[in-house]
Amino acid sequence: MLFNRLISIFRKYKQYEVDENKKTSLDLILNEVNPQSPLETRIEWLQKLVKWIRGTDLFEDAPEKAAATKIKYLFMVLERNSDKKEKIQKSLTLTLQELSSIEFFCEVGLPSQIGLIGELVDKLTEKILPKKPIGHQLSELMITLFPDEEDVQWLKSLDEQTLEKLTTLFDTNNETYPHLKSDIEEALIYLISQIVAIGLSPGIRKRIPHKRMKSLPFFYLSGKLNLYLKTKSENNNPALAQQLHEELLDLLMESQAAISEVYHHLDRFGVSTHLVFQLERMKLFLKRTHTLLDIVSTGHLTRTRISHFVAELVEQNLLQRNAMGIYSNNATLLAQKIIENNSQAGEHYIAKDKKEYVKMVKSAMGGGVLTALTVLLKNLLGMIGLNKFFYGAFSTINYAGSFLFIQMCGFTLATKQPAATAPALAKKLELAENREGIEAVTDEIVYITRTQIAAVFGNLAAVIPAILIINYICMSVTGHWLFSPDTAHYTLHSTDILGPTIIYGAFTGVLLWSSSVIAGWTTNWYSFHQLSYLITNNKKIKTILTADGAKKVAHFFDHEITGIAGSVSLGFLLGLMPEILKFIGIPLEVRHVTLSTGALTAAVSSLGVESLKSPEFVRAALGIVLIGFLNLSVSFLLALFVAFRAKKISSHRKALIFQSVLKRFYQKPFSFFIPKSST
Template identity: 35%
Template sequence: MFRSFTTLWKKWRASRSAVRQLDALLAIADADAPYAERSDWLIELAHWIHRRGKLDADATPSATAPDAPLRAPPEHARVRYLLHVLDRNPAWKANVGAMVRKLLRESDSITLLCDAGMPVHSGLFGALIGRVQAQLIPPAPNRRDLAALVTLMFPATHDPEWIATLPRDLLARLQALIAEPAALQPGAAAELTTVSASSPADDSAPGARAAAPAALPNEFSLDLLTALHNLTCQISSTGLSPTVRSRLSSEDARVAVEKLSFFRLTRAMLAVENARDAGEPARLLQEVAWLRLLLDDCRKATDDVFAHLYRHGVRVDTVFQVLRMRMRIVRAERLLDAWMAADDPSTQARLVAELVQANQKSQSVAYLMRSNFALLSRKVVELSADTGEHYIARDRAEYLTMLRMAAGGGLVTAVTVYVKFGITGAHLPSMIEGLFAGINYALSFLVMHFCHFSLATKQPAMTAPTLARELDGANESAGRARFVSSVVALIRTQAAAVLGNVLLVFPACLAIQLVCGWLFHTNLITPAKAHATLQSFSLIGPTPFYAALTGVLLWASSLFAGWADNWFVLHRVEDALAWNRRLRMTLGAAGAARLAHFCRTNVAGVWGNLVLGMLLGLVPAIVSAVAFHFEVRHVTLSSGSIGVALGVLGTATLKSGELWWAVAGVASMAVLNVTVSFALALHMALRSRDLGRKDVRPLMRAFWRRVTRHPIDLVWPIRRGRATDQEG
């Protein structure tokens, strides 16, 4: 029994790469077989095309073509060999062609043409469950659905690439194989030539092939037209819904509904169909041009809707509907291009490649997670970009202002440090101690917020979204120059903020301890606690790891701040407060408006600071209780703690190694707090713009050129005239 199980397991593993021989496949091809058997035969043929290995020597002379690339995909050689074998066996060729034609005729292609790659569920978990089920239970070949057949035939991620790059000679031979025999007769070709010549448009024009679909309607052309009709109806229905119409631009909002592009779209599609049925090529070209213009207007309208969403709050289901509508508009344009270029096999191949790729994405769990993360990133980034702009000093006046704000933050942090020592000295239970520490941090952060002070390490998570907004124009030289200038200004600002915090919190904490020792002859912490503090900050130990985790908490607080801002704007709380009857009677109309504006301006800052304080207090206690020991390592708080310890231990500590190892540890905190929080925020910002490494490399090269030419700009702002010159 064990031997039979082992044999079955070996056969199961071997079946993954097992492929039938081509001669055996072509010999059993039967155009009159049931649909499931014909589908299974075509799937086996696709597996043979994917097979790795050398072909027969007879295929070598025919495996190359004048327009073939030097390093063509191996699938091209196999397709060429397949056609070579079929040309040598006319009976096989006729049977295979009839089988493929019959299979395509009996399959429903609307799902593939309209729905492939389109999101189905607005909720992440619903879509995730559906895709996991699709991975575990692949479709059966007896389903009369072309999307299921494509899924089984082209599972590899490189399939769209080799399909789109098929040489023209192979495409022409494949088209001849699939075409009806009557379409290849001389009389039909003469009729096609006559109708095409009657078109007034020049053959080189984009719409010159309009007569082809009008003169020779085939099954694929009809499927494309049906899919176009379906897509335009869906686009029109979504565009005319209150969710979209209420978020159009001010100009479109004042236009009557019957004059909107979404309303005219279905009529334009019907006009295209009528012109095609009437066999009028000139009229067809005009109607297709009008349909393209309306689709372009609809796409611009979706941009207005997205702009409205990011200004006035983001709702997930609304973003889902508008995003799907935009994808349908793009798909309709692709199908229209393919329908108008019915006699261009390269255009048809590119469409098939796009459909295969879209079908793979619609079933990929990884793509679902990436796309949802990009959508979430866009939501957070857009809401945080305006806040982050205040934390970037672009000139000397703003730079000095940031130094003053950071100095004020350092003074407030000095009080926070001593309160923290008082809480830890009470020896409370870990969760209670974490709660009180969080309240201490939150109150100090709120004081900084309302006094317009600055905490250095909280800034990077808010400033990275501002850089992401400038990435929209990074494909041009002027946009890259603006982005590089913003990055340099950000680094300079962070250095000023850290310097201002540390240079004030350290002497302030040291001075408080020295004054207490001189007046009251007592230490605010014990010498043992001072030694333990210095040792806990040592660079040799877990300090860098704790500092990196603290950077993660700093970044997480920006997410909560963005969520609070979005909730406030989405639910129009500002308008509700400004027009509240009892508030207007109590404070007056102007007072209620000022209160509403105050809440709108401070909701993100207040909520973000409250969450950050509680995260810094409670997360270490929770993680230490359930996982591993974790302590907050914040550069400003730790610098103040070193000042307290130095005041307790005296000048003799200057000669000890533990002090300087602690100073090195604080330096690593400054780097890791800022770097980790900024890297996470910037990564989210890049994902929101769907930018990869290849898109970032030109920006990094421009940044390093700027730094090597003007390194002083990283620590002190240059004049605007010089900045303009170097951008040029």
């Protein structure tokens, strides 16, 4: 019984799909029109007609031509059948009169929620839940009639003669729809109220410097609109109505300028996606208000302007329906701020001359020595026999503590460089608009490449002897090598180039980049909430540390917050993230070039010199090279990709830079590895 019911449901679903996709001839559609039918039936008929117009079977490569051609063909048919034309005119006119257009003017293409998360949830819910019935809403009808991007193209491409014929179908004898004017006025009232609410909210108001609430343009918008609409409806003082209209437009322009001030403040002091979303909402409301004011002031629009207005609504509606598009648009400033923060942190990672190059090698050697201690502690944790969660938790503390210690000592860990140097490079790309600029960017890429090579060399040159010394001390004190034979063989196998090393190395590169994103976001959060000011002026902190001590603490966090956030987050990602992924069935492991080199050194020294001759060691050594390449390249490319998107670097400019780098490598290959004394 249940099986038969399921079969029946499946057949009905297939039949529904067939009915939805089947093509109906124009003659059948025109024969179905009936002005006396209920509104729902007339709307279904209109959907069939527009669906026929939107069909692109004749012009697959140019949908706007197909739509325009079909509309012209429709009028050719109607000119020969005046009775059908009359029925269509009555049906469309009656339908438009019965539909409410308030939401059409103030909701279609505009965000409906007050927050970014709410808007994302709303759009995702719309994709899951059944579609809303059209009812008496013109807005829902427009969304149903024009669901695709191609609709924007053909609506904008209609010529004046075609638009004139379309107008006659909806507006016989130049009738004026009694509710249209009041609907536009109510839509204006709604839009202005939203602008005022957003503009006078604390988050926006506090970021417009040196202005009180009553001096803001938003404060006067509502009163000015009410006075304008009242004067316009009385129709006894056209000059005053015109003056009020111009004053309203001035207030809208001042509101736009106020939004620019807020963006400038966010750019300087940190970004909030919630505030950016509110600003984007207000910009859209202002634009729609300006359009509707034009309609109210002139009483009509040209036919071309009407088609463009409808096309703009369709386009905005498609953008708003795209959940990822909403997030992308509103996260742009945050991405730019993260890039800016990381680029500032990345400047000191770039060595431009031989002196800085040598300094980087020494700094990286210090990082390598401390990494050897990290390998030792990691091995001790493995010997304790902790469960997976606590092993990951203590590994996180080990990694984070080690990375923080390296930072506080002024040393360098090579793999933390790429995610910071890529944004620093992207910042320079904005200037690469001519040959000199592209050459300067190429120089920067050369500096970055050889600096990263220097850092890796310094890390590995120090971690290897440091591990050998630790292993010898361990043997002298305890009588046992750092690694047991089983652990040593497992370590060799874990970095084997023929194993999953390529996947683990790339995964680690993603984690390295992710830590830089977290570091940039934390710095933005620190600036946005003005923590430096709060620390300096907090009474409790000043009492405990004195005023001078509070300033020193604030100064410390001002300069170190990015590094601290990056070190702690990287410790968590390397230590606990693999264990969490294994728990949910994703067997990914971390392969960090410096840590893996230290572990491989400990394994080889524990097994003896003869292990250096084994094929297992050769494959493991090649695996280390691959791990280093993937750690650096994946994190660098991900950071550079995000930086390109945030800085809006064109594909053409990227191609020119790539060509310039290849040319430089062909002409001066050694400059990518070792600087000249004169450089």
